[in-house]
Amino acid sequence: MSEKKEYKVIGTRPIRHDGVDKVTGRAIYGADFQITGLLHGRVLRSPHAHAKIVSIDTSRAEALPGVKGIVTAQDLPAAEDKMADLGEGAVNLKYLCDNILASDKALYKGHAIAAVAASNPHIAEEACTLIDVEYEVLPPVLEVRQAMEPDAPILHDNIRTSSLGETGDKPSNVASHLQHKKGDIEKGFTEADVVIEREFVTGTVHQGYIEPHNATALYNPDGQLTVWCSTQGAFTVREQLAEILQYPISKIKVVPLEIGGGFGGKINVYIKPVAALLAKKTGKPVKVLMNRADVFEGTGPTPASYITIKIGATNDGKITAAQTSLVFEAGAYPGSPVGAGAMCVFAPYNIENVLIDGYDVVVNKPKTAPYRAPGATNAAFGTETVIDELAETLYIDPLEIRLKNGAKEGDRRADGPVFPRIGFIESIEAAKEHPHYASSNGKKYHGRGVASGFWFNIGLESSVTINVNPDGTVNLVEGSTDIGGTRASIAMQAAEVLGIPAESVNPTVVDTNSIGYTAVTGGSRTTYATGYAAYQAAQDVVQQMKTRAAKLWDVKEDNIQFVDGEFSSINGKEQQISFRDLSARLGETGGPVIGRATMNPAGAGGAFATHVVDVAVDVETGKVEILRYTATQDAGKAIHPSYVEGQIQGGVVQGIGWALNEEYIYNADGAMTNASFLDYRMPTCLDLPMIDTVIVEVPNPGHPYGVRGVGEVPIIPPPAAIANAIYDAIGVRMTELPMSPDRLLKAMGKI
Amino acid sequence: MQAFEYINAKTVSEAVSLLYEKGDKARILAGGTDLIVQAREGKRTLGWMIDIKSIPDVNELSYDSETGLTLGASVPCYQIYAADAVCNAYPGLIDATTIIGGTAIQGRAGVGGNLCNASPAADGIPPLIVLNATCNIAGTNGKREIPVEDFCTAPGQTVLEKGEMLVSIKIPAPQQNSSSYYLRFIPRNEMDIAVVGAGAAVVLDDKKERIISARIALAAVAPTPLFAEEASTLLADREISEAAIDEAAQAAQVIARPISDMRGTAEQRTHLVGVLTRRALNGAIQRVRDAA
């Protein structure tokens, strides 16, 4: 391994720049926004999971004093059945619009039907109850296998299965079928001494961010639309608004306020276009807030899935073939993350013969949305459980079998890409060497499990400008909304280049009129790509400042070097000036210095994680307790280690929730029966131990400091690791998520 | 939320007159942790909320080793478990008050409200049943007293008639060699509603080897919290043994009539009644034995 670079700022743990605002309650989140003359909006939602909308009569609601305006799908421009490019992939515009306000059919309970603006939120809510909607109720279909049956209720008459370039000839709930092939799958299984094939089912889960969706919109008479909101990406909101409202992008300004969690769930828009329609109709600013039930029922969860995994290995533990069928629910409209699941399902292992089939299936549930490594957790639950069973069958340590088959630089994934330098092996070794793995865990009904995970990470566009202040500090302007400390991790990369402390960089997240295009905070891309842009913008500053130093000393620019925050002249006289001192002399050397950079970096590098968990099972009640948890992960280079640890710990705990209790529970009519934080059971701090983390640093060759995105991969291993630990504790293989107490009791034959 | 009037009543007679006058659109506001949510979610139609927290009678928290505990209807959980004498005398009640909601809920919610809300899954009710508690009810026609196990009649329904309110709960002083225990099963460790709850109180002989009498009560397995009378009677005058406790647990399972819902399945609940009844009985017995 090459020698580690010494950094002054990178790898330290400064106080985050937005920290004081956030611990004093002063930070302004979306719902906190106030403006004179504000009206309040509420959305009426479908009580039925599947129904034709026969008529909507708003007259009684309009007559309620305090009601200022009502909108329905009629107020949206007629949407064409065409694909719209929204940066993160193309989306059918009609589906996009219908999900904002249903035009002809309600496709899930909670589907938005109409919205009211009123002088206060209580009146708006009351008015919603006075809107008369006539529905023709249709039978719902809620599960992918049922949705694939020939006689299943059909959600969309126009969907024909798109399968490997062919289009089906009759309406289907299977929107698409994809396939990745590598090698010869039959040959691979023939070479195997052991073949294990299992089926897995996972439930629908929600990102569970604590802040509900919110939007405040204002239309000016000059046609300018401004939307204040919390979002993972102001520019994607602008794009979606432009498409849905068929409105010029130049007339839309999106102002991102502080955001209270997203995890992928705050990329798609829901109430932002509704607020805009109400603002246009009333001529007043309108704030629309969701309540918690709206969030569960009216925004995108991540899909339930039905997965089969078949893996073969030789007696020495070498995997020879792997095959899977990934059937993911898309929700009401096509577009599940099955593609990402297919990219990740076997990616951690170098397997010669692979066959992956993925199916995107519509059901009467909310249109699914990304959730932290979308698709990969579902897939890894299957793969990592079968690998555990293979290791057990072959009497091989579960980490050893992963070491033996783990992907390395130069190995090719089944979906095509060849890995650059990656740190999977290092993450397994870190787990193996951790005291946790060596500790004894021999108590009755206690068990230990391990699992690994891969997430590809993304790059995409980021823009940064840096203005140099006369006191040697800089103002850094960026477009990446800060969900978890990225102001700090981005500012630190600029500070490192400029040779100034992190505290001397003032990062600000600005609106869509004030910075170049910047893609969403998602895909584990922000510290990587916006950080890279900050690095480049800082290099731009350095370059310009060199020119100023050259001017000051009347030497050639080529003769100026910049080391440790000092500009100096290489030859001639011994001249030297600090970044700070030179900052004070910009006026006399040509005026302000603004560094700028836009990036769309390709080398995101992949992230790998390996987790070890100890559990105790109460065999009388089926309850699983997490006793100890250790997560190792290749972060490439941890810019701010505390926030890398925080990402790992947060991801692990979301994975624990997914593993043990979280799921959408439906009744026979297709209504979610647990749409509250009371009954959608996310972990509390009393359910958990401390989460130990080991940051492994195998630098990403695609980033100047070696950064790899860290946010997503830690959610992937926990369900499988916990399933494997439960097996170790009680000898029962759990193949359905969540592994809730009643399912454990059933699996143990107690009920 | 629907519009309603708020009235801050100062006396029991004022509150019951208002209740009588306004009829079933008037509700008593104590801790509000259920009522405000139900009003907000439209589960109850409300015209008036009558706040009783300024009425001295409903704030009473007094314990006497001879006469027992008087617990005002609006006394919040945190005051109950802050009272050492109450903790020593009725540990089963304390088990419940420390698990109702989180600490912020316990700052407002009380056992009286838990009773009047009449949820089948109420954690506060089984301990009251096993402790032989009675309800002091006041109405426009005077006062009456009824056993806690007869108070709830259906989910959200109680014996309270027009113009009646719960003023306080009376728990007799604990007998020699007695103790109580309550536990519930929830998938998380906090913030959940009981999938099943079980409370037990036992009186042992001086050697602490025999059960003189026992009372068992269950939550979340029927339309109201249940007094498991037969299971309780089975243990009277029995040597403490695994077999005796198993018998009682089985008898408790027989009377459980659980439903399946988002919190648990009927078969899971029936199974848990057995498990929790055993644990509650063993817990109560252990407490007697641990006492000096």
Added chain:
Amino acid sequence: MVRKSHVQTTINGETVEFLCEPRQSLLEVLRDELHLTGAKEGCNNGNCGACSVILDGRLVNSCLVLGVEIDGKSVETIEGLAEPDKLHPIQDAFLENAALQCGICTPGFIMSAKALLDKNPNPTEHEVRYWLAGNLCRCTGYDKIVRAVLDAVAAT
């Protein structure tokens, strides 16, 4: 429409008067009438703790208190915690420990932690976890929050 009530109360040590409808919760009053938006709405039914404030010395969910109920009472909110030039030790501990990511739950956690330390100045890890169980955080996995509260104990 129901008539608004006049309420006089003490918020963060200052006498405050406002008008509100009975159906407005303390959380709504704080946020919409008094523009104290530090308390957040996460669930509006007492299950997330983002709206935690201290009412007459006791931790409550402000979404489960009516605005009219606080007449004559005293409320502490996140806005009243820091001194003009100095953060409260719990606030410092949250920053030092990186105990927040998105920060939406942070005011609730800090108020909850304050109520704990006011009552029990030396809690164990388990006591901290039990006390904070009514506050949901979806970002941190709670590890750094629990450490921050334990650190604040050491600092005070």
